[in-house]
Amino acid sequence: MPHSSLSWAVVGGGYLITNKIYWLKVSNSDLSPEILPEEYYRNRLVEKGEKEEVLGFMTSASLLNHSVVEKNLGDMHVRTIATVGLGNAVRVGDLPKQIEKIGTINLLVQTSEMFTFPASIEAISIASEARTLAVLESEIQIQNENSLATGTGTDCIGVISPIGASGIDYVGKHTIFGHLIGAASYEAVAQGILKWKRQKITYLENFKAQ
Secondary structure (H helix, E strand, O other), rough: OOEEEEEEEOOOOOEEEEEOOOEEEEOOOOOOOOHHHHHHHHHHHHHHOOOOOOOOOOOOOOOOOOOEEEEOOOOOEEEEEEEEEOEEEEEEOOOOOOOOOOOOOOEEEEEEEOHHHHHHHHHHHHHHHHHHHHHHHHHOOOOOOOOOOOOOOOOOEEEEOOOOOOEOOOOOOOHHHHHHHHHHHHHHHHHHHHHHHHHHHHHHHHHOOO
């Protein structure tokens, strides 16, 4: 089913009509400074034989550690999917700096009802707030600084909703959809952070054992 999509994803960013969403896993060696991420991504899609316009997220996190959360109330449904890496965690408002490590929080929000363009913007705002809350509560310390991270330097959020005859215009935090989006986004990112922490601990333990 075609969905409207609003995001700043590497591929398909902005406002888009699509029925396909991709997650592409990359490493440091894949994206050297001279490589354009969108061009690299689209080349991978061509290799796959993909000819349609898609929404494409890019991550260095393990896709096996993705988190899926579904929230329902009455006939309103929200599903969120998140992949979490915090290797380049930053605090909002800090001066930009070169970070060698990679890591991104990618969050997709899917709703059961059509959202208008303004409602989609509001949904992204709520999902962003939920993402930030989950990161703050996880108390991720920024490397070499005495401050807590609020996200990463490359986070991406997308909201998709089915195409219909009429759309919902308002999804603020006083609405059911606002509640569902916030709760599902928070839980998906929080779960992803826990998985990232466990994977990091496992890696360190294996490294010490060698």
